[in-house]
Amino acid sequence: xxxxxxxxxxxxxxxxxxxxxxxxxxxxxxxxxxxxxxxxxxxxxxxxxxxxxxxxxxxxxxxxxxxxxxxxxxxxxxxxxxxxxxxxxxxxxxxxxxxxxxxxxxxxxxxxxxxxxxxxxxxxxxxxxxxxxxxxxxxxxxxxxxxxxxxxxxxxxxxxxxxxxxxxxxxxxxxxxxxxxxxxxxxxxxx
Amino acid sequence: xxxxxxxxxxxxxxxxxxxxxxxxxxxxxxxxxxxxxxxxxxxxxxxxxxxxxxxxxxxxxxxxxxxxxxxxxxxxxxxxxxxxxxxxxxxxxxxxxxxxxxxxxxxxxxxxxxxxxxxxxxxxxxxx
Numbered sequence: 001x002x003x004x005x006x007x008x009x010x011x012x013x014x015x016x017x018x019x020x021x022x023x024x025x026x027x028x029x030x031x032x033x034x035x036x037x038x039x040x041x042x043x044x045x046x047x048x049x050x051x052x053x054x055x056x057x058x059x060x061x062x063x064x065x066x067x068x069x070x071x072x073x074x075x076x077x078x079x080x081x082x083x084x085x086x087x088x089x090x091x092x093x094x095x096x097x098x099x100x101x102x103x104x105x106x107x108x109x110x111x112x113x114x115x116x117x118x119x120x121x122x123x124x125x126x127x128x129x130x131x132x133x134x135x136x137x138x139x140x141x142x143x144x145x146x147x148x149x150x151x152x153x154x155x156x157x158x159x160x161x162x163x164x165x166x167x168x169x170x171x172x173x174x175x176x177x178x179x180x181x182x183x184x185x186x187x188x189x190x191x
Numbered sequence: 192x193x194x195x196x197x198x199x200x201x202x203x204x205x206x207x208x209x210x211x212x213x214x215x216x217x218x219x220x221x222x223x224x225x226x227x228x229x230x231x232x233x234x235x236x237x238x239x240x241x242x243x244x245x246x247x248x249x250x251x252x253x254x255x256x257x258x259x260x261x262x263x264x265x266x267x268x269x270x271x272x273x274x275x276x277x278x279x280x281x282x283x284x285x286x287x288x289x290x291x292x293x294x295x296x297x298x299x300x301x302x303x304x305x306x307x308x309x310x311x312x313x314x315x316x317x318x319x
Contacts, residue, residue: 050282053259054291060238061229119235141229148226148292152282191226 047154052109054149055100058162061142062097063114066090068138071120072131082128082179086135089172096165103158132180139173143190215299220307223300230290234316239290242308243317245269250285261287274305 069090072078078086101111125131146166153159170190178184230239240253248269251262265285267273277284278301280294295301311317 050291053287053289057230057238057289057291064238119232119237137225137228140225141227143229144226145229145292148294151293152291 048107049109050152051154051158052104052107054152054162055104055107055158056109056112058146058149058165059097059100059104060112061145062093062100063112064118065093065138065142066097067114067118068120068135069093071118071122071125072135075122075125075131077125077128077131079128082132085175085179086131089135089139092168092172096168099161103161129180132176136173136176136180139169139176142169143173147190215302215304215306217303217307217310219300220303220305220310223295223304224307224311226295227304233311233314234319243312245274245308246312259287259289261285262289271305271309274308275301278304 069086072086073083073090104111121134125134143166146162146169150159150162150166153162174184177186227239227242230237231242233242235241236253236256240256240258244253246269250265250267250269250273251258262285265288267277275298278295279298280296281288281290281292282294295304
């Protein structure tokens, strides 16, 4: 069945969600950084220190995203296939965090740790829609954060990898919007 | 240099000054603030510090928040003018800040964002 043959928007969303639960990012970003030993040779410079700072801010964001999806998954408010989707997206954030952490170390930096406690607005999460909206807001913010970080990197490979993560988080945002019954891609550009 | 060549930059500067002097629109600023929500919240500290209480607060002074050394050393008090300057290019204004974000380059957007932050600071969420 195609998404265009679905009789109702709700059914289309269900099918879309079920299918997107199987989305897996290619290993491109991992190959970009984890296998890039040239990065190790660049460590120590002023621009490297700046790059490490950017990566650490991104790592902090990814840890927060992982924790937020954990709150959503454990809330008891998400039904399948939305629950599976949340777990899949959390898995992506875990991959991003792992890559960022290893890259920071490769550059001679010290990766930040996840916080022991995050101050999420859990009292406002009463329905599946609330959780989806909360997650969509975080993903939208993450897209903006990466967009604001990409042009700052001294190393172009790092900028490319950050752009790859940006693309993944933009997909998360679009799918969450779709699950909420909103236009998945509201504009031609993100900001 | 001909007068014609000079006219462009002068007009652009004049337009920029006019925008800076224009009052921002908090409603438009709320949408721009959604970009900040990756790292910030009004009433709680996240990757970035809380924004409640921002106006009149010294930079790098939210208790318990782990700032970069650069931000701790940045001795300004946040107001419309200092925020406008910082938000245009955070890393250029405070090299070494952990706010690794290219900034809000459009003066109109900055004015709107600051207007929203000002309004939000008077909201129930910030008065708690």
